[in-house]
Structures are given as structure tokens and as C-alpha cells.
Amino acid sequence: MADYDDFARAQLPRLLRYATMLTGEREQAADLVQDVLVKMYRHWPRISGTDHPDRYVLRMVTNGYLSWRHSWSARVIASGDLPDEARADDFASDHAAREDMWQRLARLPKRQRAVVVLRYYEQLPDFEIAGLLGCAQATVRAHAHKALASLRNGLAIEQMAEARETR
Amino acid sequence: MNLENLIKDTFTAREHGAPDSDAVLAAARRRIDSRRSGLSRPLAVAAGATVLTLGAVTAVVLNRPDAAEQPQTIATAANGPQDSQAPATPAPAGLQMPYSLGWLPPGSVAYRAQRINIGAGAASPDVPLYGGEYMLTVTADGQVLEVDVQQFRMVTVDEAMFKSGPGKSVTIKGQRGVESSVSAGPGGYELYVAHPDGGSMYVHVSAEHGSTAPAQQLVDTGRRIAENIQFPGTTTVTPAFGLRDLPGGMRICAFNVQQGLDRSPAAPKTSTSYSLGTCAVLPTVHVSSAVVGEPAGTPGQPVQGRETRHVDENGYQRLWVLDAIGGAPVVVAGRVPEAALYDIANRLVLPS
Numbered sequence: 296m297a298d299y300d301d302f303a304r305a306q307l308p309r310l311l312r313y314a315t316m317l318t319g320e321r322e323q324a325a326d327l328v329q330d331v332l333v334k335m336y337r338h339w340p341r342i343s344g345t346d347h348p349d350r351y352v353l354r355m356v357t358n359g360y361l362s363w364r365h366s367w368s369a370r371v372i373a374s375g376d377l378p379d380e381a382r383a384d385d386f387a388s389d390h391a392a393r394e395d396m397w398q399r400l401a402r403l404p405k406r407q408r409a410v411v412v413l414r415y416y417e418q419l420p421d422f423e424i425a426g427l428l429g430c431a432q433a434t435v436r437a438h439a440h441k442a443l444a445s446l447r448n449g450l451a452i453e454q455m456a457e458a459r460e461t462r
Numbered sequence: 463m464n465l466e467n468l469i470k471d472t473f474t475a476r477e478h479g480a481p482d483s484d485a486v487l488a489a490a491r492r493r494i495d496s497r498r499s500g501l502s503r504p505l506a507v508a509a510g511a512t513v514l515t516l517g518a519v520t521a522v523v524l525n526r527p528d529a530a531e532q533p534q535t536i537a538t539a540a541n542g543p544q545d546s547q548a549p550a551t552p553a554p555a556g557l558q559m560p561y562s563l564g565w566l567p568p569g570s571v572a573y574r575a576q577r578i579n580i581g582a583g584a585a586s587p588d589v590p591l592y593g594g595e596y597m598l599t600v601t602a603d604g605q606v607l608e609v610d611v612q613q614f615r616m617v618t619v620d621e622a623m624f625k626s627g628p629g630k631s632v633t634i635k636g637q638r639g640v641e642s643s644v645s646a647g648p649g650g651y652e653l654y655v656a657h658p659d660g661g662s663m664y665v666h667v668s669a670e671h672g673s674t675a676p677a678q679q680l681v682d683t684g685r686r687i688a689e690n691i692q693f694p695g696t697t698t699v700t701p702a703f704g705l706r707d708l709p710g711g712m713r714i715c716a717f718n719v720q721q722g723l724d725r726s727p728a729a730p731k732t733s734t735s736y737s738l739g740t741c742a743v744l745p746t747v748h749v750s751s752a753v754v755g756e757p758a759g760t761p762g763q764p765v766q767g768r769e770t771r772h773v774d775e776n777g778y779q780r781l782w783v784l785d786a787i788g789g790a791p792v793v794v795a796g797r798v799p800e801a802a803l804y805d806i807a808n809r810l811v812l813p814s
Contacts, residue, residue: 303490307483315480316473321778322735322748322795325481325489326718332490337671361623362612362664389471396472415466416473429623447465 299339303332306349310356316412317360319401331355354427357413361405361428399446407442410435479778489752554704554811557717560594562697563611564690567683569602572721575699579715579741590713590741591615594695599670606670607680611687614654615661622654622662629654634688643681651680655688663691701734702751702787704811708738709802715741720752738806747796747806757782757791765807772800779803786812 310331314324335342335352345351400408406428413424421439425432559577574597579590595612622629622640629640632653639655639662650668657663667684669675699719708714716737735750759773762781771782779796781803786792792810794803 303487304483307487308480311480311483311486312477315476320748321479321481322750325486326752328481329486329490329493332487333493336490336494341671390475392468393472393475396468397476400469400472411469412473415469443465446469450465 298343299336302343302348303335306352307332310352313353313412313417314356314360316416317356317409319397327356327359331359350427353417357409357427361409395450396446399450403442403445407438407445410438411442411446414439478776554701554813556698556700557714557719559596559695559697559699560592560693561613561695562692563596563687564692565686566598566609567600567602567607569600569605569607572599572601573597573699574718574720575697576718577716579737588742590715604673605675606673607675607683608650608666608668608670609683609687610664610666611691612664613657613661614664615657617654617662617664618660619654619656619662624652632685634685639688641681641684643677651677651684653684653688663688700732702732703734703792703813705736705738705749705806706809706811708809709805711740712738712747713741715739718752746798747794747802749792749794749806749810751787751790751792757784757793763804765804766810766812770807772803774800781807783807783810783812786810788813 307328310328311324314327315321318324318327331352334355342348342351400411403411409428410424413419413427414421419427421432421435424435428435557577559575575594577592577594579592593613593615595610598609598611600607600609619638619640624642629642629652632639632641632655634653634655637656637658639653641651641653643651650666653665654662655665665684665688667680667687669680701717701719705714714736718735720733733750733752735748735752738747738749757771759771759780759782762770762772764770765781765783768786769784771784773780777797779798779800781794781800782791783794784791792807792812794807796803
């Protein structure tokens with residue numbers, strides 16, 4: 296199955312980055328993709344015969360994240376307290392803003408996070424996201440809308456922008 | 463910077479945290495090779511019965527479609543040895559699953575069982591709620607079935623999503639459900655059945671690639687598994703290693719116990735990982751014997767008389783305890799101070 300190895304090696308960096316964005320954790324991303332690689336091997340004759348095996352495997356990672364293994368980040372859990380109120384100084388650096396955003400992303404429900412990752416990291420159009428998630432485009436837009444509203448809520452950069460506008 | 467650009471930048475900034483490709487591929491290859499060489503039978507017990515309990519503290523009742531169709535009560539490890547392959551060394555305390563499988567199809571079983579933390583109840587915010595999953599490979603007479611059973615506390619039957627095919631309504635022991643059956647392909651038989659306390663239970667049965675099973679067999683198997691799920695769980699799985707006396711406020715938020723990947727006699731029979739934390743925030747420390755890649759870093763302080771390796775990757779600390787389980791290492795990792803990793807490492811319960 297040399298073609299399996301070639302395909303796996305070619306796709307793996309992207310899949311691992313994608314899984315990292317989904318799960319938010321290196322160890323869990325490794326577990327998730329490892330599971331997908333094993334399943335991919337089992338079903339390789341069928342997968343390799345599809346028009347877009349890369350998209351098929353991306354879907355496997357997505358489904359894995361949304362189903363059990365995935366249980367990972369489904370843990371409804373916060374990764375730390377958000378500041379009661381944002382102060383401009385706290386977010387003066389881009390680094391601080393990204394760290395804050397990473398924590399906010401960790402709080403999203405899994406489907407919302409998947410939509411955000413697919414839209415803003417994989418940069419897929421909504422109709423392709425809908426295809427990957429097996430839902431309607433309207434559902435994708437609804438997830439994205441809710442996610443962005445959650446991510447924006449109390450976000451410092453928004454407050455800073457508002458502050459600048461009112462000066 | 464607008465919100466969408468900040469999201470993109472945040473993802474880009476985290477790309478460096480992705481795992482190493484070669485290590486993940488090598489680990490996957492080991493699992494593939496292990497499967498190709500045949501399934502071990504650590505869970506096979508007398509008379510063809512199968513029990514997902516090693517070192518259990520309670521009995522597990524399995525209904526089986528064999529013999530006289532009588533329920534069998536399988537004695538636990540506490541009552542006597544069941545498994546000739548069980549490790550000779552004292553095992554760490556069993557880990558209890560949130561629910562049990564009261565029935566499994568006949569055959570030997572390779573398994574992966576995990577418990578996860580899914581937050582806390584509204585009435586008791588300090589008490590974590592747990593969910594769980596069993597991933598089983600059941601082999602009998604050359605037929606290989608893959609069984610996945612998991613609890614979705616957050617997914618109702620109405621939100622069911624199937625791998626293939628539309629769903630149709632079904633009733634399982636008085637509970638509303640929806641099922642989908644496709645005789646071939648990844649879909650197999652899928653069933654979501656409502657859980658009395660909310661959410662749903664998901665059962666998926668399919669034939670392993672290269673194996674075949676009649677569609678009706680998959681349906682019958684999946685329904686029967688669903689009918690016999692038991693709450694609360696009494697099934698325990700024995701980890702490859704344990705943890706004792708965690709520091710204040712720290713809990714085992716999640717665990718994952720998997721049948722060993724390496725079939726050599728010296729290798730551990732199972733691999734185990736834990737996610738530790740308060741369970742109110744994301745787990746902060748991961749402890750695992752399913753080590754991906756070779757231990758790296760510089761020699762650290764000895765732990766329990768064993769050599770260690772330590773590496774700091776931009777604040778993400780890893781501490782390998784070498785020769786921890788049958789010659790294999792255990793890694794303790796997290797974005798925490800190095801001293802916290804040593805503290806956890808010294809609480810590992812390792813086989814002697």
C-alpha cells in the first residue's frame with residue numbers, strides 16, 4: 296500500500312494542524328489523527344477511489360472530532376476565567392489578544408468551533424463546510440453567527456475600537 | 463484588527479503546536495501492523511464469554527445467544543483468575559465506566575474504553591459529569607465486527623446524524639430512537655436512543671473492512687446492545703498504571719484505556735492515558751503510556767528510581783519517565799511548571 300503511505304505522508308501535516316485547531320490540544324490532535332490514519336488504512340481501497348480522497352479524510356477527522364474522540368473538547372469547559380472587563384493595556388500586544396481568542400475558541404460548542412475552523416483556518420466556503428458536516432448551508436451560517444457572537448462578546452479589541460470611535 | 467482577522471491570526475499562531483507528523487504516522491503504523499498480525503485476546507474468558515472487566519470490583523452479567531440463552535454471571539478477577547494473559551504484577555485500581563454493556567456478541571474482544579468529563583451538573587457545579595465510550599473489535603469465526611457505543615449528553619435523538627442513509631424511528635425498551643442501516647460501507651448499523659436523563663446513547667455496529675456481516679445481523683446486534691446498556695456503570699477497566707493522591711483540587715477528568723498495541727510478551731497489555739485538572743477548566747496535565755515518538759529532551763531528576771527526560775517547548779512541558787511499564791515510558795505533559803510535572807510523576811502507580 297505504497298500509495299497509502301504516500302498519501303498519508305502528504306496529508307498528515309495539514310491534518311495535524313487542522314486537528315490541533317479543532318481540539319486545541321496537541322496530544323488530542325495526535326490521537327484523533329492517529330485514529331483516522333488507522334481507519335483510513337482499513338478503508339483505503341474505497342477512499343483512494345473517491346474523487347477527492349483529501350476531502351474525504353478531512354471529513355473523517357471532522358467526524359472523529361464531532362463524535363467520540365471528540366469528546367475531547369466537547370468538555371464544555373472553560374480554560375480559564377475571562378476578565379470581568381477588558382482593559383486596553385491587557386491587550387496591547389497581539390499575543391495577548393490571540394491568547395484571549397484561543398481561550399474563547401475553546402469555549403465554543405464543537406459544531407460551532409468546527410465551522411469556525413473550517414471557515415477561517417481551512418478557508419472553505421460555506422457550501423463545502425455544509426458538505427463536510429452533512430448539514431444545510433443555512434445551518435453553517437447559523438453556527439458561524441452564533442460562534443462569532445460568542446467570540447465577540449466582551450472582546451477587548453471591539454471595546455478598544457468602540458473607545459477609539461468615541462474619542 | 464477585526465474579529466475575523468484575529469481568529470485567523472490566532473489559528474496561524476498555533477500552527478507550531480501541531481504534533482510531529484513522523485511520530486504520529488509511526489504510531490498509526492504500529493497499530494495497523496498490530497491489527498494485521500491478528501487480534502490478541504486479553505478479554506476472552508471461558509466458554510466463549512467475553513467480559514469487559516479486568517480486575518473488576520463487581521460482577522458483569524452478559525446475556526449471550528449461546529448455550530441455553532441464559533444470562534451468565536462472569537466471575538470477576540477478585541473471585542479468581544479469568545485470563546491467562548493477565549499481568550502477574552498487581553494492577554492499579556480499576557477505573558469505573560459511567561455505564562456498562564450488559565450484552566456483547568460472542569467472540570474475543572479488543573477494546574478501547576474511555577471516560578470523559580462533560581462539565582458539571584447545574585445543581586452541583588462542583589461535581590463533574592462524566593460520559594463514556596466503548597470501542598470494541600469483536601472477532602468470531604473469522605468475522606470481525608466493530609462496535610462503538612457512546613453517550614451523548616448534549617445530543618438528542620432529534621439531532622442524530624448518520625454516516626450514511628436516512629434514519630427511521632424505532633423504540634428500544636420504551637425509549638424513542640432513530641436508526642439507520644446500510645449493509646455495506648462505513649455506515650453499517652447506527653442507532654441513537656433517547657437517554658432518560660437527557661441526551662442519547664449511540665450504538666454503531668459495522669463489519670471491519672474485508673469482513674462481511676449480513677445487514678440483519680448488524681441490526682440485531684446493535685439493537686440488543688442498546689437494550690442491555692446499564693446505568694449506572696459497574697464495569698471497570700484496569701489501567702496500565704494508576705495515580706494516587708492527586709494534589710488538592712485535581713481530579714481525573716478523563717481516562718482512556720486501550721488494549722496493548724505491541725504483542726511482545728514484555729510489552730504492557732494495555733495503554734492508558736489520563737487528563738487531569740479541576741474538571742472546571744480544560745485539563746491541565748496529560749499523563750499517558752501511549753507515547754508517540756521517542757522520548758526527547760535532557761535527562762531530568764529520577765522519578766521513583768527511574769530515569770527521566772524533560773523538554774520545554776515554549777512553555778509546554780513534557781516529562782518522560784523511562785522504563786515505567788514493561789520497558790516503555792510514561793509521559794506527563796502540560797503547560798504547567800516543571801515542578802508540577804514531577805509532582806504528578808511521583809504519584810504514578812507503576813507496576814513493579
